[in-house]
Amino acid sequence: MAARLPVVGLMCGNEVAGRPIQAVASRFVAPLARLSRCTVLLVPAVADANDAGALAGILDGLLLTGARTHVAPSRHSPGHAAPLGPLDEARDEVALGLAARMIEAGRPVFGVCRGMQEINVLFGGTLSHGACGGRHLSGSWDAYPDLFDHRHDVLLTRGGRLHDAAARDRLTVNSVHEQGIDRLGYGLAVEAVAADDGLVEAIAARPCGGDVLAVQWHPEWGADDAAGDDFFALFGASLRGGDRDFINEGERP
Numbered sequence: 001m002a003a004r005l006p007v008v009g010l011m012c013g014n015e016v017a018g019r020p021i022q023a024v025a026s027r028f029v030a031p032l033a034r035l036s037r038c039t040v041l042l043v044p045a046v047a048d049a050n051d052a053g054a055l056a057g058i059l060d061g062l063l064l065t066g067a068r069t070h071v072a073p074s075r076h077s078p079g080h081a082a083p084l085g086p087l088d089e090a091r092d093e094v095a096l097g098l099a100a101r102m103i104e105a106g107r108p109v110f111g112v113c114r115g116m117q118e119i120n121v122l123f124g125g126t127l128s129h130g131a132c133g134g135r136h137l138s139g140s141w142d143a144y145p146d147l148f149d150h151r152h153d154v155l156l157t158r159g160g161r162l163h164d165a166a167a168r169d170r171l172t173v174n175s176v177h178e179q180g181i182d183r184l185g186y187g188l189a190v191e192a193v194a195a196d197d198g199l200v201e202a203i204a205a206r207p208c209g210g211d212v213l214a215v216q217w218h219p220e221w222g223a224d225d226a227a228g229d230d231f232f233a234l235f236g237a238s239l240r241g242g243d244r245d246f247i248n249e250g251e252r253p
Contacts (some may be wrong), residue, residue: 003098005037005038005039005056006036006037006039006236006239006240007038007039007041007058007059007060007061008032008036008040008041008059008060008061008062008063008235009039009041009042009043009055009059009060009061009062009063009098009102009238010024010028010029010032010040010043010063011024011041011043011045011063011064011065011067011095011098011115012024012042012043012044012045012065012066012091013045013069013088013092014045014046014069014088014090015048015068015092015185017065019050022044022045022046024042024043024065025065025220027046027143027220027221028063028065028075028112028220031219031220031228031232032063032232032235033101034153034230034232035229035233035236036232036233036235036236036239037051037246038061038235038239039059040234041058041059041080043055043062043094043098044094045088045090045091045094045095046090046094047090047093047094047097049087049097050094050097052094052097052100052101052140053101054099054108055070055098055101055103055115056098056102056104057105059102059107060080060107060108060239061097061102061107061108061109061110061235061238061239062099062102062107062109062110063109063110063111063112063115063235064095064109064110064111064112064114064115064116064118064208064214065114065115066112066113066114066115066176066218067088067113067114068086068092068134069085069086069087069088069091069114070085070086070087070088070114070117070127070178070179071087071092071114071117071118071121071127072087072089072092072252073090073127073189074119075081075096075121075145076121076125076126076127077126077127077128077182082224085178089139094223095115095118096118096121096122096212099118099119099122100122102210103122103207103208103210103212104136104202105206105208106208106209106210106237107135107210108210108211108212108238108239109210109211109212109214109215110211110213110214110231110234110238111213111214111215112141112215112217112218112219112220113176113216114123114217115214116162116180116202116215117180117181117216117253118187118202118212119203119212120184120185120188120203121185122185122203123185123187124185124186124190125181125182125183125184125185125186125188126181126182126183127179127180127182128180128182130181132223136229144236150174151164151173151175152172152173152175152194152195152196152202153170153171153172153173153194153195153196153201153204154170154171154172154173154192154194154195154217155169155170155194155195156169156170156171156189156191156192156202157189157190157192157193160189160190160192160204161191161204161234162191162192162204162213162215162230162231162234163191165230165233165234166230167248171192171197171216173201173219174218174221175194175216175217176217176218179200180216181199181200181203181216181229182201184203185203186199187205187207188203188204188205188212189203189204189205190202190203191203191204191213191215192215199216200216201215201217201218202214202215210238211233211234211238213231213234213238213240215231219231219232220232222245232239238250
């Protein structure tokens with residue numbers, strides 16, 4: 001009999017498609033099932049529908065996804081002007097609250113793009129548009145797939161989790177974000193920086209026994225290249241206490 005697959009919460013966001021809906025890109029689901037070898041449970045960004053403590057008791061891990069919205073400045077830089085883009089304050093409430101409970105419980109929490117920014121804010125860091133200087137997004141949201149053609153190199157921190165997994169110093173990744181880390185959160189280690197301007201591109205911590213790892217790029221968009229494959233494999237290993245051989249241990253998605 002195949003072993004039980006870990007259950008991972010996949011963070012949704014609030015969008016409008018003729019009416020308010022919960023949304024998450026389907027491209028996150030496939031690599032979680034195929035590369036992380038887990039069962040995916042969607043987490044709605046509706047504060048009244050979630051009990052963070054109960055969810056933390058059910059989930060084995062949490063992936064904070066990317067989204068078209070920004071973390072509200074009131075969460076990290078009170079008094080600053082709102083970012084140039086939509087907010088999703090209900091998601092802020094759910095994502096930050098649930099991530100905190102998961103981390104306290106020693107469960108892995110990984111993040112992508114907005115998810116990395118949420119983790120930085122949770123650890124007391126700040127965000128800004130000025131950190132990106134307009135260099136990390138190219139194109140129009142009306143031509144959505146084309147946005148991911150904008151790529152640049154990142155330098156991996158030697159001895160970091162991403163560097164050890166990739167066994168190289170540099171990766172080429174996509175870049176689709178309008179704000180970035182200004183002040184790094186307390187206790188977070190820098191896993192990667194942009195080769196051209198030094199912007200923080202990946203962070204990590206292990207404060208309560210569970211891995212926290214997040215990247216500014218979108219590994220799900222290229223889940224068959226090194227930057228994507230390694231991210232989801234690391235998540236799968238973290239769900240199993242660091243066991244990197246889980247793919248060969250008889251589990252089937």
